[in-house]
Each structure stands twice: as C-alpha cells, then as structure tokens.
Amino acid sequence: MEAFTTHTGRAVPLRRSNVDTDQIIPAHWLKKVTRDGFEDGLFEAWRKDPEFVLNRPERQGATVLVAGPDFGTGSSREHAVWALQNYGFKAVISSRFADIFRGNSLKNGLLTVVLEQKIVDALWELTEQDPTAEVTVDLEAREVRAGGITASFELDENSRWRLLNGLDDISITLRNEADIAAYEGKRPAYKPRTLQV
C-alpha cells in the first residue's frame, strides 16, 4: 500500500447523500479481474450529464472529494475504492461513511476523513465559490485545512500508523503466526469443515 502523510489538492464538492457503491462503480465494471482501469466507470451514470460536477472543466485534476453523509453504502466491492483512486482521488471527506467502504479505503491508502456536516457545508461553500481553492488533508497533524477552515479529525492510531508507513496488513498479521497456530490447536472438533463429504 502507498503511504499517506499529507496531501494538498483542489476539491470536488459532491452535494449528494447516500452515494452507494453502485453509483461509484456500476456492477458491469465488476467483471474486470484487475485493480486498475476503473477510472471511466467512476460515477458512470451521473457523468452522462455534462453539468455533473466531475465533468466541469474547473474540476479537472481535483484530488479531494467532499461528499454528503453516508458515502459508500451498499455493496462491499473494493472496486469503488480502486475507481476513486484510478480517477486520481487521494482523499474523501464526508460526515459519515459506510463501514465496509471505509475499511476498504484505508487498506488501499485512500484516506477517508470524517468531519462534522457543518464543516463539510463550509468546504462545499468554499470550493463552489472558488474552484481553485486547495484543501490540505494532513494525516500527521490529523487536520484538514482550506481557506479559513481548520478542522481536526479522528482516526484510530493503528490505522493512522499503517497509512503513514504504507504497511501491508498481511505481513503484520503473519508476525503473529505462533498465536494463530496456538488458536488453531484448540479449535473444537465440531467446527465445520468445507472438505467434500
């Protein structure tokens, strides 16, 4: 995973709540067997509208998505995170994320930042009035800064450490091989096994 320390970029204000993962990347894109090439599928249905915010010339090259509450609901498809990253987004800000989407994002180095809705509102106003306004997402300081706005955000220390260092979960877990083997040694005999019967 790529490390995330701090990022500064222009923003896309997305004034929608309940942006589900079917909107982020529709199901027909899920037939691909790679982690890349999903950028054209991002918000595919909405992008057919030339006025959709992502299509506006002033939003080209923006890297921070500022979305309404309950972003990433629905399907567990990690393709939603890959699509956002493939398109160029480095961070997503919302007042509430769906759990699975959040977990997927943090495992891929896409920083999802939870801020109060009133801060999200302020970021929407700022970046709508001035599309060139830059937003800084600083994981070291756990702070979002833009225009006159400074807001701190929470992220559990373990996730933060993994992101700052770009660490791979599997290698961390495998350091505990002895614990896993010990647990396996005491699993009851009645537990199900998938071997053909």
Next chain:
Amino acid sequence: MGRTLAEKVWDDHVVRRAEGEPDLLYIDLHLLHEVTSPQAFDGLRKSGRKVRRLDLTIATEDHNTPTLDIDKPIADPVSRAQLETLRRNCAEFGVRLHPLGDVEQGVVHVVGPQLGLTQPGTTVVCGDSHTSTHGAFGALAFGIGTSQVEHVLATQTLPMARPKTMAITVEGELPEGVTAKDLILAIIAKIGTGGGQGYILEYRGSAIEKLSMEARMTICNMSIEAGARAGMIAPDETTFAYLKGRPHAPEGADWDAAVAYWKTLRTDDDAVFDAEVVIDAAELSPFVTWGTNPGQGAPLSANVPDPASYEDASERLAAEKALEYMGLAAGQPLRSINVDTVFVGSCTNGRIEDLRAAADILRGRKVADGVRMLVVPGSARVGLQAVSEGLDVVFKEAGAEWRHAGCSMCLGMNPDQLAPGERSASTSNRNFEGRQGKGGRTHLVSPQVAAATAVLGHLASPADLTDVPAPAGV
C-alpha cells in the same frame, strides 16, 4: 457484567488482543465467488503465499451466471472470463468450487446454510456485503473487501475493531400477511441507511423467535442496508432442527458437544447493549420502497411522500432526487404504481419458503398482461426442491419465467436486467439507481407482494386479490 450474543462469539474468536490494536479474529468459514476474489488470488501469487486453510474455504459461481441456457457457453465474454478466472484460481490453489451446472451451485449466501456449513457461534466472511445473512444462525458474519479476502486466504484471520451492539427488539405477533421482508424494510425505514453504522445488530423478542430460518435469513441479510456491520439472531431449537442432518452439520458426539455450546449463545439477562430499538410487530403491514435507497420505504397503504415534509435538508434533497429518478409524484398512492417486471429471487428472498409463498398466490391465477415475471431460485438445490413440489409448473402456468439459480436481476451482472425506464417489484435488497439495469426503477417488496403485484400489474398485497383462483391445472 453479562455479555451480548455478539460479544460472546467475538470473544471466542480472538487470536490476539493488544492495547491500541484491533483484535485479531479467527475466521471459521470463508465463502468465495467470482467477482471479489480474482485480485485477491493475484495478490497471493505475487507474494508467493498459499491458502492457509483449504478446509475452511469454499467457492461458488453466482453473480455473473446466466439463468437460461446454462449448458451452453456463456455469451458475454467478460463474464465468461471472470468465471474462468475463478475456476483457474480454485484449481491452482486447491479450493473446493461449485461451478455453474453443479448441484450445489447457487447464491453464496444460500449455499452456505443449505450445506450446513453456516453454524451458530462461527465467524463467517465473504467478499459480499450480504454475508450478514449467516447471522440468522447466531454466527458472526461480515461482508469484506477484496484486500480482506486476500488476508483471510493467507492467514485465516482478520484484524478488526469490535463494533458496538444494538438490540432490535420485536415483540408481539406479526399480522396475517406480514412477512420478515416487511419487518426488515420497516426497521430500515425507521433507523435509516446509516442507523446501524458501527453496530452489530441483534434481532430479538417474541416475534423474531417465532420466525423460520428462512425468514431469519431475510432479516439478517438486509442488516447491511441499515449500515450495520452484521446482524444476528440467537440460535434456538428452530436453528438446531434446520441444521440437523445437513451435509456438514456435526454428527454423533460432535453434534451433542456443538449443541451444548450453541445453547450458551444467548445474550445474558444483565448484558447491556449500546443502543436499543423497539418495534411492535402488531403495528406492521406490507411494506414497499418508493425511493432509491432501502430506507426510503413506506407501508403499501401509504402515498408517495412529499419531499417538502422532510425537516433534514439532505433527506429532503435525497427524496427529491429519488422521486425524479423513480418518475413518481408526491402524494401518489403506492398502490397506483404500475410495474413492467416482477423479480422473485436473490439472497434475500430466493429460498424455498419464498418460492412457496409466491406460488401459493399465483396458483390458478395469471400474471397481468404486459408484465414480465422472473422466478430465480437462490440455488440449484432450491430449484430442484421447487420442481419436486411442482412450483415450477405453477409459475409457468401463471405466465412467469422459471429460471436457473444465481444472483440474476438483483444486480444485473448477467443478462437479466431492466431496460431504461422499466419498473420492477423486486424481492431483492437494493433499489439503488441503475442497480437492476441502467435507468431501471426498483421497488423492494416481499415475495407475497411481488406475486400479487404480478397478478394485478400494480403494487399490491395478496389482500387486494378479490378474484377466485382457477382450479389447479386449468
């Protein structure tokens, strides 16, 4: 202090606990399908890792599989390539696979329980958000992303922070004609699509205890639509009776030991939930969705709501956008909404009990002119059972299409899709924009409402059918 059901199962699976770190949880059962696994197997290959526990891993094909002509090559080359990738991966790594055409093939969340692999007190994961289904057995079951699929393949564990717990207590008697689907749609409308966020839900109370395993699976299945991490129901005699004799259920002394353990899996009387919601079963009625997320639902007897009636600005905007997408007007009676398509199936309502319920209503009746009805069993076994009961004949005589097993029109990754502007009554779980096909409009309903809607051509419950069904065989 006592512990909740979720806390007991969680504690029994902690491999390692350390201050400031997520718990490392052992995974008892890992279910795989073609859509969310290819990149995980690639990851294993790149790192030179193997599947740690082949005996706790099983795969099937469901999302892409066609429901017609399954003996012929799959027409869509991209779908075919994805299924072939799963077959190659399972062969290379040694994973048990039930491919299209196999008697055990089907929607992954129907297959696990019917094989008896889903058991009380186990941890179950799958790269699919509807893994919450398995919580109906008192299992702790999580939908996971592809990175986590790779993690479980390699280590049989997952690092996870323990969610909070929420009790959803449903007391009383569900009125005649009110189903588990109506109940869960009403719960989601009440707590919202983010209401369960960060929680494991435990459904409890006298109305839940009376439900069959199929109905309990319908409820736990849609926990994710309330944003919850998982949903659970304490195992009881209904659970044990369902499991007894299934291919992978324990036998002999193992059965006795298992049941003794399973009986401990109840929330202690003095346990405290982080949140509680109470529902009066007697107040419920058939429930349908009108909008584009599963929380936008109302009793069938109601009218389409007026967005102006929402105090919250973002809910108001969401309702306006939903009505525009759905082509509905505020104040329109829900019963006046005509549909072109009815879909019975999915991991929510594709089990034998669901097919029986729909067939009971269709027996001796006809699907309305201009309405296409698809009946897709949740698994090949469910399909065989339905055929042995003659349900396929009932569906075909009514004018419905009887198909082979798979996810089908729930998400339209195969050819079963809505055309732009088409409207469905669907027993599936998501009414998101374009979910069942680009521009398609979805109303989530129970199998009973789906069947009555198919007969009348507009959203309806069986109570709206005033005709006398023709005698069988006519």
